[in-house]
Amino acid sequence: MKIKDIPKIERPRERFLQKGSEALSKSDLLAIILGSGIKGKNVQKLAQQIIKQFSDKFLDVTVDDLKNISGIGEAKALQIAAAISLVKRFYEEGKGNEVVIKNSKDALSLVYDLRDKKKEHLICLYLNARNILIKKETISIGLLDKSLLHPREIFYPAVESNAASIILIHNHPSGDPTPSEKDIAVVEKIIRAGEIMGISVTDFLITAGSGNYSFYETLKDRGTDFEYVSDGSQGALFDLLETKKADYGVDAERIQETYFYIPPMKKNHLQLQNRRYIGSKHKLIEWIFSIINKECRGGNSFADVFAGTGVVSAVAARHFDEIILNDFLYSNYAIYQAFFSKDVWDKKKIDDVIKNYNNINGEDLENNYFSEHFGGKYFSHNSSKIIGFVRENIEENKNNLTNKEYYILISSLLYSIDKIANTVGHYDAYFKKDHIEDGFFMRPIDPIEVKRVTIYKEDTNLLAKKIKADVVYIDPPYNSRQYSRFYHVLETLTKWDKPKLYGTALKPEEENMSDYCKVQAKDRLAELIRDLNAKYLVVSYNNTYDSKSNSSKNKITLEEIKNILTARGKTKIFEKDYRHFNAGNTDFKNHKEYLFVTTTNNAK
Ligand SMILES: C[S@@+](CC[C@H](N)C(=O)[O-])C[C@H]1O[C@@H](n2cnc3c(N)ncnc32)[C@H](O)[C@@H]1O
Structure with missing residues (x-):
């Protein structure tokens, strides 16, 4: 059969144009490079013969090897050998280049052709702890459905490749990137599985003709390009998606909210709301007090x-x-x-003490209780040496401090470490990283009248x-979720009775377990x-x-x-x-x- 006898849609070139390179076999791709066949053998047959003959040695084939095939002259042999060399060159050069996924734009650039696909695809990016791409896999093609998709398909490759986190990308052929009910059901199922597996689901992106949608950016209430790795914490949807679907309700009223004056932040000071805390009502305060x-x-x-x-x-x-x-x-x-x-307190005294703490260099310090347990885990080694040293010093100087001054120093330490903790905001787990930034800097808290x-x-x-x-x-x-378990590092640092710690998360024995949980x-x-x-x-x-x-x-x-x-x-x-x-x-x-x-x- 000659190539012109094959129906157009089945010809390699047409298929490439309509469905993309992934829809073509190796011999189809080679057929496109060859362009035409020889007498008695159409281009597809010729390509199949070459692929079969060299099989896994194909990338090492020489011009002379190719010329030995009947019908392949010098020009065609050169065409193939040059294409192979070109790919090899780029591949070699690219090997050392790490692809870092900092935000949704970086992730989407890896699937630029996805938005035009006629069928729904679910792609997964597997990242290491530094957000460097390990691999990209197509998980499913066809309608996305929670009941058809098993977390195993997503997490098996993650475990196999030692991935620390994943990003899922899905296309909407309809052109509208708004998540559907099915998308949300899938996201919920996957992030729950991710939490159990200890693999962070950083984002679920939807790409479509009219734009893109990022669950991470939406939940974080931030604009596009918001970085996945920011203020010391890696994003994880689980923590953002605290609320789940309700299947019951009560009759309730709505109320017009009034605006409450919240004092502007004092430069370099930490205010009560400047900490990460599950269930904090900071963002609901105007609604609560309007009522x-x-x-x-x-x-x-x-x-x-x-x-x-x-x-x-x-x-x-x-x-x-x-x-x-x-x-x-x-x-x-x-x-x-x-x-x-x-209680009375002296602001200048506090500022001076904190200034001195900020002049300490972690490298000059010996290890201490805090660094021995938490160094390289929740905080860098140097930061945790300083944190332990500062906490010990506050205790040693307790007699020279008023009650309020003592607690202001402890709280300033608690608030300051929240800014550099290698966590999503609580201490149920830490990110496994080769390197944690130092960055300890203590700021005073700003008391309230x-x-x-x-x-x-x-x-x-x-x-x-x-x-x-x-x-x-x-x-x-x-x-x-037990608060005493989620904030155990803060509890240990406050009590400073240096308890024995257990498990990977380094928690003390259970205390203050709430019946409300x-x-x-x-x-x-x-x-x-x-x-x-x-x-x-x-x-x-x-x-x-x-x-x-x-x-x-x-x-x-x-x-x-x-x-x-x-x-x-x-x-x-x-x-x-x-x-x-x-x-x-x-x-x-x-x-x-x-x-x-x-x-x-x-x-x-
Ligand atoms: C939902 S949070 C409160 C959030 C708070 N309204 C805010 O805006 O930050 C619940 C708090 O109750 C505390 N808690 C839980 N069980 C408790 C109990 N039995 N007695 C005292 N405190 C408890 C937890 O430590 C946690 O801080």
Whole structure:
């Protein structure tokens, strides 16, 4: 058969143009280089014969070898040999070039032809701990469906090639890059698998005719080109995608938010909100206080009984004369003492001490408890030597410091190490890296003005029996993540009792394990609500409930919270869409934050 007798679409050139090089066999590609056949043998047959004859020695073939094939003259032999040499040359030169994937643009440049493909493709980029590309694989071709896609297909090559993280890229032939429900289901499944495997899923990109979409950039609330490796932390979708799909709901109101003045940051100082903390309400503060101001009239005192970062109390301090803060973590207690306590302190003294700490060179220091355990893991060796040294020095000088000064130094250290930790923001794991940047620099924290304050470090349910406030704000954990385990490095650094540490994550023995992260969460909340002495009870919760997962039993449903609160008085429910996500017409619209406000019948 002559080439012109083959239907056009099946000819190698046509196929290359329509479907790209991946749709062609080796002999098809060679046929295109040869251009034409010889008498009695069409170009495809001739190409097949050459490929077969040299098989895996093809890249070493010489002009003379080729000329020995009947029908191949010097011109054709030269054409083939030159093409081989050209590819070899580029390949050799490129071998030493590491492809670093810093942002979505870098990732998309590796699949520039994907957006024009007529079928859906899922491509995976496998990266090492320095975000250097190890390999690129096509995982599936055809409609993307969670039920058809098994995480094994993605993670097997990752394990095999020792990848630290992956980036998935998918095309939408429709031209619209907005993620579909199926995309989101796939992303959720893969990031959950990635978390279990310890392989970070850095991004899921969608490319289409009218543009590109990055889950990472959208969730991070940043513009395009936002770097995957930034301020010392590598991006991982799991931590950004804290909220999951809700499959139930309650009737809730929406409210017009009022703007609250948040003081501008003092140069070189760290403010209460400048730390990474799961469940921090910093970004919801205006919504929360728009509701409290409207619903909780005539209050004078405010208790923040699961205070976490304390950002809610910081704003409450501007509306209430008396503030009560509580959290059972040592590090949070230290932070409240530093930011809120009314104790005296000398700013110049603190600034001078911190200045001296910043002049220390890690290389001049001996190893210490902190560096022996955490050096090269959560922090670089030099940084961890300085951190351990500074913490020891604060303890040694405790007698020369007021209570507030002591805690200001500890908190300044806690806040400063958060900026350089080799983690996604908590200490459940660290990135495996050959090299961690040094970069330790201590900045002082910027304390807050409060009229009257009491600070506790107690189990909230025990505290509830002793305190009284007009408004009690209740923001318990929502899922099985134990705060004392996620922030154990901060706990160890604050307590400084140098405990024995266990496992890869170097955690101490369990302490302060919250019942709110366990099956008994609902019963504990019921007890707490029953015991609290307040005019108004304000409860925060979000819809991370997912009945399909095993951990669902650990969480409280909105309906249950409503029933528990209604037993104490008239309860209103407010909702707000989860502000981090605006993926258009998708399930993510269902992610909501809830605020329950109960006006109690029987303030004691
Ligand atoms: C969702 S976070 C609070 C976040 C806080 N509203 C903020 O804006 O940063 C829950 C907090 O409750 C604390 N916690 C959990 N169980 C507790 C308990 N039984 N007693 C006291 N504190 C607890 C955790 O340490 C964590 O800081």
